[in-house]
Amino acid sequence: MNILPVISNFKDQMEVIYKDFHQHPEIGFEEVRTSQIVAQYLNDFGVDEVHTEIGVTGVVGVIRGKHAGNRRVGLRSDMDALPIHEETNLPYKSQTDGKMHACGHDAHTTMLLGAAKHLAETRNFQGEVIVIFQPAEEGLGGAKAMIEDGLFDRFPCDEVYGMHNSPSGKPGTFEICRGAAMAGAAFFDIHVAGKGAHAAMPQNSKDAIQITNSLITDLNAIVSRNVPPLDTCVVSITQVHAGSAYNVIPQTAHLCGTIRYFKDDIFNLVCDRMQAICKGVGTAYDAEVKLDIRHAFTVLENDHDLSSAYLDAAADIVGADHVSDKIQPATGSEDFADMLKSIPGAYCRVGHVGTVGLHNPSFTLGLEVLPVGASIMARVAEKRLTPNAV
Numbered sequence: 001m002n003i004l005p006v007i008s009n010f011k012d013q014m015e016v017i018y019k020d021f022h023q024h025p026e027i028g029f030e031e032v033r034t035s036q037i038v039a040q041y042l043n044d045f046g047v048d049e050v051h052t053e054i055g056v057t058g059v060v061g062v063i064r065g066k067h068a069g070n071r072r073v074g075l076r077s078d079m080d081a082l083p084i085h086e087e088t089n090l091p092y093k094s095q096t097d098g099k100m101h102a103c104g105h106d107a108h109t110t111m112l113l114g115a116a117k118h119l120a121e122t123r124n125f126q127g128e129v130i131v132i133f134q135p136a137e138e139g140l141g142g143a144k145a146m147i148e149d150g151l152f153d154r155f156p157c158d159e160v161y162g163m164h165n166s167p168s169g170k171p172g173t174f175e176i177c178r179g180a181a182m183a184g185a186a187f188f189d190i191h192v193a194g195k196g197a198h199a200a201m202p203q204n205s206k207d208a209i210q211i212t213n214s215l216i217t218d219l220n221a222i223v224s225r226n227v228p229p230l231d232t233c234v235v236s237i238t239q240v241h242a243g244s245a246y247n248v249i250p251q252t253a254h255l256c257g258t259i260r261y262f263k264d265d266i267f268n269l270v271c272d273r274m275q276a277i278c279k280g281v282g283t284a285y286d287a288e289v290k291l292d293i294r295h296a297f298t299v300l301e302n303d304h305d306l307s308s309a310y311l312d313a314a315a316d317i318v319g320a321d322h323v324s325d326k327i328q329p330a331t332g333s334e335d336f337a338d339m340l341k342s343i344p345g346a347y348c349r350v351g352h353v354g355t356v357g358l359h360n361p362s363f364t365l366g367l368e369v370l371p372v373g374a375s376i377m378a379r380v381a382e383k384r385l386t387p388n389a390v
Contacts, residue, residue: 001172001317001318001319001372002316002317002318002319002375003317003371003372003375004118004317004374004375004378004379006117006118006121006122007114007115007117007118007371007374007375007378008371010114010117010118010371011370011371014110014111014113014114014370014371014374015367015370017037017041017110017113018106018107018110018365018367018370019092020037020092021034021037021101021106021109021110022090022092022093022094022101022106023092023093023094023095024094024095024096025081025082025094025096025099025100025101025106026079026080026081026099027080027081027082027083027099027136027138028080028135028136028137028138028139028140028142029056029057029080029135029136029140029142029145030057030080031057031079031080031135031136032057034057034079034109035052035053035057035058035059035079035133035135036052038059038079038109038113038133039052039059041113041116041117042059042061042113042116042131045116045117045120045121046120046121047061047062047063047116047120047131048061048062048063048064049061049062050062051154051155054146054149054150054151054154055134055135055136055142055143055145055146055147055148055149055151056135056136056142056145057079057135057136058132058133058134058135058142058145058146058149058151059132059133060130060131060132060133060151060154060155061116061130061131061133062128062129062130062131062155063116063119063120063123063128063129063130063131064123064127064128065123065124065125065126065127065128065129065385066123066124066125067125067126067127068126069125069126069127069128069385069387070127071126071127071128071158071384071385072127072128072129072130072155072156072157072158073127073128073129073130073157073158073159073160073161073380073381073384073385074129074130074131074132074155074157074159074160074161074339074343074345075112075115075116075129075130075131075132075160075161075162075377075380075381076112076131076132076133076134076160076161076162076336076339077105077108077109077111077112077132077133077134077162077163078105078108078109078133078134078135078137078142078336079105079106079108079109079133079134079135079137080105080135080136080137080138080140080142081094081099081100081101081102081103081105081106082099082100082101082102082103082138082359083098083099084098084099084100084102084359084361085097085098085100085361086100086102086361087361087362088361088362088363088364090364100361100363102358102359102360102361102363103138103358103359103363104164104165104358104363104365105137106365107165107365107369107370107373108163108164108165108373109133110370110374111163111369111370111373111374111377112131112133112374112377113374114370114371114373114374114375114378115131115374115375115377115378115381116129116131118374118375118378119131119378119381119382124382125381125382125385125386126385126386126387127385128385129381129385130155130157130160132146132151132155132160134146137334137335137336139187139296139297139335141296141335141338142335143335143336143337143338143339144335144338147338147339147342151339152339152342152343157343158343159303159306159343159344159345159384160339160340160343160344160345161306161310161345161346161347161348161377161380161381162334162336162339162345162346162347162348163347163348163349163350163373163376163377164334164347164348164349164350165349165350165352165365165369165373166349166350166351166352167352167354167355167356167357167358167363167365167366168349168351168352168355169351169353169354169355170351171351171352171353171366171368171369171372172318172319172322172351172368172372173318173322173323173324173350173351174311174314174315174317174318174322174323174324174348174349174350174351174376175323175324175325175326175327175348175349175350175351176302176307176310176311176323176324176325176327176346176347176348176349177302177307177325177327177328177329177330178302178304178307178325179301179302179304179329180262180299180300180301180329181300181301181302181329181330181347182297182299182300182329182330182331182332182333182334182337182347183232183234183260183261183262183297183299183300183329183330183331183332183333184260184261184262184264184267184295184297184298184299184333184337185258185259185260185261185295185296185297185333186258186259186267186271186293186294186295186296186297187256187257187258187293187294187296188256188257188258188259188274188291188292188293188294189254189255189256189291189292190215190254190255190256190278190289190290190291190292191252191253191254191288191289191290191292192208192211192212192215192242192252192253192254192255192287192288192289193208193251193252193287193288193289193290194206194207194208194211194250194251194252194253194285194287194288195251195287196208196248196249196250196251197248197249198247198248198249199246199247199248199249200247202249205249205251206251206285206286206287207249207250207285208242208249208250208251208252208253208287209242209243209249209250209253210285211253211281211282211285211287211289212240212242212253212255214281214284214285215255215277215278215281215289216237216240216255218277218280218281219235219237219257219274219277220235220237222235222270222273222274222277223235223270226269226270226273227266227269227270231262231263231266232260232261232262232329232331233259233260233261233262233266233267233270234258234259234260234261234331235257235258235259235260235270236257236258236260237255237256237257238256238257238258239254239255239256239257240253240254240255241253241254241255242254258296259271259293260331260332260333261299262299262329263299264299271293274291274293275291278290278291296333296335297333297334297335297337297338298337298338298341299337300333300334300336300337300340300347301337301340302340302345302346302347303340303344303345303346306344306345306346307325307346309346309380309383309384310346310348310376310380311323311325312383313376313379313380313382313383313384314348314376314379314380316379316383317372317375317376317379318372318376327349332358334347348376350369350372350373350376351369352365352366352368352369353366353368354366
């Protein structure tokens with residue numbers, strides 16, 4: 001392992017920073033404390049420009065190399081936590097009930113701070129590095145908010161890189177998927193309005209629970225019966241709400257869920273089928289069934305050549321035997337995809353010793369990943385901002 005010297009010397013402080021972030025999680029667009037700490041560290045590191053409140057709570061730093069140049073590389077991390085009650089026994093577990101860094105964004109923020117310290121201290125590159133600390137990745141549109149607030153107009157980048165921890169139990173590994181690497185996603189709500197009645201007199205009802213049961217059965221058949229078998233798509237119903245008493249047939253019900261896809265035509269097909277099913281079930285039961293679909297994430301597309309550049313930089317840190325581009329696309333989603341729609345770039349996964357999955361109340365991060373991720377991010381910026389990089 002070839003941890004960069006500045007980051008190696010900063011390792012203990014990185015762990016302190018990470019544990020502090022972990023103890024004080026903030027969900028999307030509420031990352032006020034986190035962004036203030038990030039901005040303070042960037043100023044302490046001697047970063048040339050520090051800008052706050054971009055996309056509500058986003059932070060951007062500009063680091064200029066010791067060699068003049070007009071190329072710019074962006075490095076991005078996310079900062080938000082999840083509305084999950086932590087169930088670990090960590091001595092630095094969340095101090096905020098109902099909020100937890102169950103996806104490792106506290107680690108991503110810490111790693112980018114480590115990379116920023118190295119780059120600001122050494123400045124061994126030509127041009128500028130733009131460090132981007134993004135709010136609200138978890139489905140609230142933080143990347144779009146920063147872009148709409150002028151992120152790439154105010155801080156133009158030629159290419160941009162992101163990173164996610166991977167609880168694979170394989171520390172010191174770097175993996176990337178070329179092309180379509182992570183799924184696009186949409187959230188949906190279905191509102192059912194039937195007719196309530198006494199549970200002893202079902203003939204007087206338009207049973208919202210029965211209607212919901214039919215909807216669930218038919219919606220779950222979309223992927224198996226309408227989507228071509230060689231195309232990947234996931235439709236998941238994740239919430240069902242109905243009823244308030246043992247002896248009342250409820251008048252209304254509410255379903256929620258997600259759609260995950262890798263092709264726009266498949267997404268459109270699923271939306272059309274959902275609309276048809278809701279209309280048909282409503283007609284069959286003489287009830288009102290309303291569908292609301294909200295697009296949340298686009299498909300994350302890794303640039304082929306910049307994926308190679310990322311692999312090359314990572315090999316300098318973890319060794320060529322520990323990098324791979326052979327992984328399959330992930331059906332999870334990531335709003336870094338919105339940045340990649342504006343700027344070419346690449347997104348990777350870095351392994352650590354933890355094996356509890358992301359978004360789990362028992363998720364724990366292997367702290368050994370902090371200097372590894374920081375070194376890889378710093379290294380890709382340095383290598384891409386050398387005179388012969390393009």
